[in-house]
Amino acid sequence: MDAVCAARFPEMSSTNHLLEVYASQYAELQRYAYSVVLSRALAEELVQDLCIKILSNPEQFADARNPIAYYKTCIANAAMTLLKRESKVLPLKHENITYRKRKEAFETSIDMDLTVDLERILDSFTDEEIQLIEWLYIYGYKVKEVAAIKGISSNAVSQQLFRVKAKLRKELKREQILFITLLFFLCHQLQEAGRLT
Amino acid sequence: MTFRRFIKLIREYPYLLNDTYVRSAEETREIFRAYAPTLSEAVARAKARADLPDEAWVYMETLAERIDRKNRRRERLTDCVGDILAQLRQYRRAVLVCAIIAIMVAYFTLIPSGKTIARNIYERVLTVVGRSLEIESPEYLGLAENVIQETGEEPFYETSSYASVSEYIDATNIVPFYIDDERFDCTGITEFNVSDDGRNVWINYRYKKSVVVTLRQEWLTNNESIAFGNTIHYKIMMIGDAEIHYLYDSEDNSFNGTTSLSDGSILHIYVSSKEHVEEVLSIIF
Numbered sequence: 001m002d003a004v005c006a007a008r009f010p011e012m013s014s015t016n017h018l019l020e021v022y023a024s025q026y027a028e029l030q031r032y033a034y035s036v037v038l039s040r041a042l043a044e045e046l047v048q049d050l051c052i053k054i055l056s057n058p059e060q061f062a063d064a065r066n067p068i069a070y071y072k073t074c075i076a077n078a079a080m081t082l083l084k085r086e087s088k089v090l091p092l093k094h095e096n097i098t099y100r101k102r103k104e105a106f107e108t109s110i111d112m113d114l115t116v117d118l119e120r121i122l123d124s125f126t127d128e129e130i131q132l133i134e135w136l137y138i139y140g141y142k143v144k145e146v147a148a149i150k151g152i153s154s155n156a157v158s159q160q161l162f163r164v165k166a167k168l169r170k171e172l173k174r175e176q177i178l179f180i181t182l183l184f185f186l187c188h189q190l191q192e193a194g195r196l197t
Numbered sequence: 198m199t200f201r202r203f204i205k206l207i208r209e210y211p212y213l214l215n216d217t218y219v220r221s222a223e224e225t226r227e228i229f230r231a232y233a234p235t236l237s238e239a240v241a242r243a244k245a246r247a248d249l250p251d252e253a254w255v256y257m258e259t260l261a262e263r264i265d266r267k268n269r270r271r272e273r274l275t276d277c278v279g280d281i282l283a284q285l286r287q288y289r290r291a292v293l294v295c296a297i298i299a300i301m302v303a304y305f306t307l308i309p310s311g312k313t314i315a316r317n318i319y320e321r322v323l324t325v326v327g328r329s330l331e332i333e334s335p336e337y338l339g340l341a342e343n344v345i346q347e348t349g350e351e352p353f354y355e356t357s358s359y360a361s362v363s364e365y366i367d368a369t370n371i372v373p374f375y376i377d378d379e380r381f382d383c384t385g386i387t388e389f390n391v392s393d394d395g396r397n398v399w400i401n402y403r404y405k406k407s408v409v410v411t412l413r414q415e416w417l418t419n420n421e422s423i424a425f426g427n428t429i430h431y432k433i434m435m436i437g438d439a440e441i442h443y444l445y446d447s448e449d450n451s452f453n454g455t456t457s458l459s460d461g462s463i464l465h466i467y468v469s470s471k472e473h474v475e476e477v478l479s480i481i482f
Contacts, residue, residue, distance in 0.1 A: 015256075016256060019256060019257050019260060023236060023257070023260045023261060024264070026236045026264065027229065030233050030234075030239075031222075031225045031226065032225075034220060034224075034225040034228050034229065035211060035218050035220045035222070035224075035225045036217055036218055036219065037219065038220075044233075044234055044239065047239060048242050048246065049243070051240065051243045051257065052243050055247070055249055055253050055257065056247065056249055056253075079217070118206060118213055119213065121203075122213060122214065130215055133204075133207065134215065137207060138207070138208065138211055165200050168200060168203055169200075
């Protein structure tokens with residue numbers, strides 16, 4: 001399909017690739033836009049703006065190593081800029097930006113059988129680590145691409161990721177120990193209660 | 198919880214990660230499913246909002262049309278297959294079990310290596326339990342009881358020995374199939390009379406002093422008949438009107454043949470030496 005289009009428009013080959021990625025990932029980008037703003041109209045606008053940007057300023061995207069991840073970053077940044085700009089005109093309530101507090105979201109949406117306190121674990125991560133997780137697992141950048149954007153070596157990014165995993169493991173272990181201790185304590189209390197009666 | 202599970206959760210609930218996100222992945226999927234502008238619509242709206250020349254949009258419009266057409270096709274297909282897939286998803290476990298069984302059956306029946314394995318297993322099972330199964334089958338176990346029930350008599354087993362054919366005929370008034378030739382020395386006659394199997398007579402001869410010839414004549418009870426399986430072991434020869442099913446024992450080259458006689462009895466012929474078989478048979482028939 002793309003080859004047919006490219007044959008019809010040979011002079012646009014540099015922009016073509018960006019447009020093709022945009023077109024093929026349109027649904028994914030739309031869904032992503034819905035996840036960053038509450039208003040549907042605004043989300044659709046953000047995705048349309050991205051298309052205009054690609055056509056009007058393709059040089060901006062020329063260096064994008066991972067176009068899809070870059071598009072998502074653009075949408076997220078545009079959403080934040082838009083919300084900030086609007087807040088200057090009409091002061092936004094706190095919940096407009098942080099629509100749901102994490103705890104509230106955690107309590108209402110996540111399965112109740114999930115015993116691990118994700119929120120506390122995430123709080124233990126630094127902003128840099130949170131950003132790394134976002135880039136790698138939400139935007140979809142590769143380790144090498146993150147390293148290139150940050151201007152550091154791939155090893156450094158890998159080490160950072162390793163630290164994140166180690167921290168997560170440590171937190172989970174603490175959770176388990178706490179749970180087991182609590183369990184022992186409860187059992188002990190029950191035994192005591194049984195003796196007394 | 199593993200790191201993989203953690204990432205899955207983060208992807209599903211990105212707002213846990215930071216304040217950029219306001220919806221869960223499922224919520225966004227629901228919104229998208231409910232209504233989302235097609236790519237062509239999005240391009241048209243963007244075109245209206247932007248002040249770019251029309252030429253800049255041509256490629257994007259063509260691309261959008263093609264993508265939308267493809268999506269529409271996919272949607273149609275999804276609608277058709279969707280119900281079936283939903284059903285399959287509902288009975289996932291049953292489908293999985295059926296698929297495994299179907300694959301196994303196909304492997305053991307269609308693929309040569311599978312066929313070989315299946316045959317080996319079948320033979321092994323027959324070797325190990327085949328005989329006992331046969332013996333223990335209700336048909337065999339109930340046979341003696343049936344005889345008792347039908348005849349009202351206890352099963353019996355009688356053996357009698359005679360020195361010559363004439364002695365046997367005098368004693369029983371039965372004329373068995375025997376060889377009336379001077380070259381054959383009758384060495385003994387034994388008669389077995391069994392309630393289940395009926396009467397059978399063994400007449401042993403010595404031919405040219407070294408060759409042992411035995412004729413065993415059977416009168417089967419209850420109108421039983423004898424049948425030969427269509428196996429490679431048995432060969433057939435015709436001598437006069439007699440059709441003889443025979444084989445040579447691979448260990449001692451002895452001849453074992455069977456034929457039916459006009460009075461309904463069965464005659465088994467044993468000749469210990471292969472070289473004298475034709476000679477003996479030509480004398481017998």
